[in-house]
Amino acid sequence: MTVVAALAERRQAAGLTRRFDDSGGFGRALLGGQFDCLPVREQPFAATLRVLRVGDMVVQQATTSAHVTRGGIAPGIAVLMMNLEAPQRPARVNGSEVGAAEAILALGGAEITSNSPRPLDWAALALPLPLLEELSELAPPQMRVRGAVSLLALRPDRAARLAGALSASRQLADDLPMLLETPDCAGNLAMSLREEVAAALASEAEFRPRPRAVGQALRIVAAAEALMEAQVERPVYTEELCAALDVSARGLHNAFRAVVGMSPHAYLKSRRLMLAHRALLCRQHSPDLVKSVALGHGFWHLGHFARDYRALFGRLPSETLAMRAASDRGHDRSPGWGMRAT
Template identity: 35%
Template sequence: MQRAGAEFHRFTEPGDALRAMPGMSLSVVPVGTTSYEASLATIRLGDAALNLCHSSPFMAFATTDADAVTLQFPVEAAGSLVLNGVTCRPGTIGVCGEGAELLLASRGAGTHAAIVLPSRLAETLLGPRAGAMLWQPGRLALLQAAPEAWERARQVVGAAGKTVASVPQVFGTEQPRQALREALLQATRDLVSGEGEQEVRAPRSTKARRRIVMAADAYLRENKDRPIYTEDLCDALAVSASSLADAFRAMFDISPHRFLKLRRLSMIRAALLSHADAVPLVKSVALSHGFWHLGQFAADYRATFGESPSETLARAGRRVVPDDADAAA
């Protein structure tokens, strides 16, 4: 049985976001010029949940739970949230069917909301018309909601967020939870089933570009023990350099080269933080992930995570063996 009430978490470790948000798993890669920071407020309302996330810039590979429908939209800094390469403007709602895989990005610091509903509740709530169109398994649909419905939903979510921040114990009792659940479900119904909403049609090239980025990441993870460069991705995926660059620019607003660097830095950090018995030299881990210039690697690592590789090991409570990469830091 799900716990009821409110929870609040702060993250400085991208890996901690993997299963922190009910209804979704996230593989987060920071893309900002400062260290990654995020906060997540989760209000569990019986069989539903409201998540409010404030984060520094990131890109993420996300998968929704197999038995849940998730609605996502920006609460503050509209235009910073990007779903499958489509920027969420004021009024834009992303409706993710159960088991949907999507690319998620935040181009700047902002607050985003995610409403998580069990599939059976979504079917009843959204009705036959909306259900048939929106919450199909594995699908992400983008809607432009009516302005009045959008504003009501934003007010409900915003008020809940302010309450959690100031008096989180309020939702520890049944009556406030039920009142918020009813208001949230009504707002959701108005967003996706009311008059005036329309589906946002992404460019025809979006699906192909999303597939390229997903395949590139899968190839990188499958070959994490050897250096992977842009040319390798082009050969492995049978795409041109321009097509690869267009895909990453559309989905994450970065170049393939920068993606490879940031993704490999995150993979190195995960390896340093793991609690396996053997602790490899930082130099060895860096070289195996394609970083041959150890001085530049150390600078990039510190710029991305706010600490040196040896400091990561020490904070994880692991034995630190000095090597060339640590010296360069």
Template identity: 30%
Template sequence: MHDLSSEPVLPLARYRLAVTGSPEEIRSMVGREINDYGLSLVGRDEQLRARFHGVSLRNAGLYYLAYGATVRLDILDAGGFVVQMPLAGSAAISMTGAERFVSHSLRPAVLQPRTRAGISLDAACEHLLIRLDEDLVRSVLRKKLCRDVNGPLAFAPQMDLTIGANRAFRELLTLLTSMLDNDVSHSSLAISEFETLLAGQLLIGQPNRYSEELHRPARPAVARTISRAADLIEAHADQHLTGDDIAAAVGISTRSLQDGFRRYFGVTPRTYIRNVRLQRARHELLCADPARVTVTSVAVRWGFSHLGRFSALYRTAFGESPSDTLRLKDDAPTHIECG
């Protein structure tokens, strides 16, 4: 009898998506999960033995893929940032604007949105693919730089796993794979946090357009000034505040205040004030007696004179209407302190 226990357990085996000899079936399945692409068999006498495992997370996806034959992939758009991490075999890769190179276990490839790539995989090639949504990576970058970012991130196309920061990326990926293999729910908070960790480690370790700024020493004096401005807003959110007032109070120009808030919080001072007031309004609605308090009175108290605009902003921020929050008073979380 054949001993099944002697067969190696493949990564993400419990998330099997396809085992097939059909080029169209595997192309369609991978295209649905990661990105659309062209697939062609290179060896005339080879038979495709494709295996595809994986799971889509909230803002990412992790996959194991092997074709079992020599194939050529033509990618017009990776759809996100995709790190192709060979576990065995190798892949010859050519990308728009980059020299042709070979991807192997110590030199993974980094595919990018809106960038064409041609990939030739040998028959022995097995790899993990981690897809990080562009919105996720940009969000993490904005938080690291404390400002908005525009234009392509322009990662170097080949990753060097002999570098410490990139080894950390590989270790995070290994740990995430192990957690999923060991039945940790892919929708759990722990798994979701890995998405942000991987995006942050990719930004720190892999050379990109913002690497110099990411590694630039912080400017603590400026940070303290902006922090003081934020504290002032928190303390006086129920009062009339303008950018000029806040800038004068902390001793900088209005323009410096604007630049500082964009850098450290990713928003203007005006938006920061509005967000603080929305939070205060929500707290008051959660604590209020619906028989005695109206949404309008709370909105006006926190500086929102246009009820329709307040309701729209509130729903965007909290996923429910102000009136829904007020009606939920009896079900308010017990950790909310009212009074």
């Protein structure tokens, strides 16, 4: 079943609030695609995610600590993302800084890399692609849906109204769950969201062209990450990356800083730790599991692996195994709203 079909099955509204201290769990909880969330080293991860489903649309509003998110949007839907805070604390999506009167529009199949160097409030509206096309019919020709990921410049007053409509999910998900079951409430919420999206697109909005340097930086980071994952059992050094990608050390460093806000070494090491973290959560327990996972992901010194792992995830590898065992016993499942890609 597709995401669009699953969303269309349920017309009533519903709300949910969840809190996380594990970036992996937060990434898996995000709806509308498949996502990995990587915390920033030496900063404990914390996030609150509020999800509001109304009709065939889903609003996700989150307050997160610093992090990098990589992932892809599920086929058949569109996602409109906005920062909900002052522009002096910007985040970057696919290398483009997103200001207060700007939004990111991502279509199904698009790959997303977001870099939030500081705590951030953000919201995302997921809706079926045909609905987005319908809402954009009144927009000028240059605003018709195009491209996989686009940066939209909105009129400030319309951006503020749209951000206000999206951030209202905070109160609705937290405080008014019973009200959401009222048919009139669901209908009014759906109509309000549709009107704000349509008005924002039709009111002097425009696509911001992506600089060529940003596209090049995205390609360099993606190629470097693919090279690392192809030989994850050992570290990949800067000299190797430069030779394989035909880029200078400065060019490599600048690309990573622009896209993920870290040096190549720091980011790729964190990604290997994330892959090790995922392996610990997925494999069957054995006495030598931590050692085999560490060695299989290029960490040859187990003491350093444990130290770096705790610096990134806030717990030791052995504690992750204990958490996984407890989760298997309790198997706490979130509501099956059918909003994930299948």
